[in-house]
Amino acid sequence: MPQPALHPSLFLSPLGDSAVVLQFGEEISPAIHQRIRAVTHLLEQQPFRGLVDFVPAFTTLTVYYDPWELSQQGTTDAYSEVVRHLEILVEQAAVTAAAPARVVEIPVVYGGTFGPDLQEVAEQAGLSIEEVIRIHSQGSYQVYMIGFAPGFPYLGGMDARIATPRKAKPRESIPAGSVGIAGAQTGVYSITTPGGWQLIGRTPLRLFDPSRQEPSLLQAGDRVRFVPITEADFLSRKEEQA
Template identity: 90%
Template sequence: MPQAAPLPSLFLSPLGDSAVVLQFGEEINLAIHARILAVTHLLELQPFRGLVDFVPAFTTLTVYYDPWELSQQGTVDAYSEVVRHLEILVEQAAVAAVVPSRVVEIPVVYGGTFGPDLQEVAEYAGLSTGEVIRIHSQGSYQVYMIGFAPGFPYLGGMDARIAAPRKAKPRGSIPAGSVGIAGAQTGVYSISTPGGWQLIGRTPLRLFDPSRQEPSLLQAGDKVRFVPITEAEYLSGKEARAWG
């Protein structure tokens, strides 16, 4: 039985005087993503003195801290102290149990005024619009990170058959909830913003709501499934209430 390739070495480096970057590798893959999630989970469970925030990304985890608090009012070196804490967590994460992924279903009405570029994506792929919808909605997508805009998920796992280039001329405003394709990526616009993705549908869900205790509907580590709904279901708001 072939052995799994060894994971790349971890590198820690300062980012200014109040953050440290943990570099887990150079490639976007599930193994590196799992390591980042494991350390993130332990940071949530075991926050150290002076911890301010942490931001997981494709291959890195950036940890922000209060240098004055962490240095115990200047009695110890803050950077050395944060590195010490993080190295302990990395060791613990290497043997920690895998945290189950949360599966989030996102209802989507495809095509029409809600997905004005569905036909263009289908023509580029040499498929029918129905085939694009079927392929897109049958996929299982990994949330690697949240970024670009508040609550915007970077998803991995889209079928290469429906990949399509960005628009030659970006739109000045894209409605929140729009589901798009750009290259080999798919994603959901969490707020209204300019953008150049090919729009194939829209969800009634609010991916970002600052009034919620957790403003972002999705978090790194979640898995997403897109569920086709009708235009009538979208307009009635029934799906938005059912899914939150």
């Protein structure tokens, strides 16, 4: 069963014998995201013995550890040790100023063959194509988590005026770099994959490149701004990356 920690809305639960889930709440919100971000920042700065990895999500942070190393070869209880470390970090995070978010600009060519669903989004919203582009590109989006596919960002902060349901029939293949809308969320396909999001544009940037030192262009905690570009700009930037 979940165990209450230092904050009444925070619960810690074991996930198997090598992970702990920190549950910060039940609803997606900027406040919960900031708490998760603060703890992940401290984990980066102060990794404890046996830490393997940590994965932030909308309302949770999952911390993976090596139980043998953390227990000092079986002399202590690994779960109790990791909980002790995490409670210390949570307490520190509550009084530590959050680091400024990195802002990443993503160039996008909207509409045409690059955004075949832009017209449908505009019609459902009762807006012109130009208004949809203006609203989408003027937003400031929070990267809540990376998931679904390697490097795929789940973004919060989209204007409700352009929220559009997913397509009734998903596409079998969506090109990497496609910018889409699904309900109240917007996101960017990091690799070529099936999907049901409404496609409104495409970026020439590679959101996921396994040859880079950091394969994912975006990380949880970043902020994203979409910048409209022309088709000629798109093709030129793609050539530069070839």
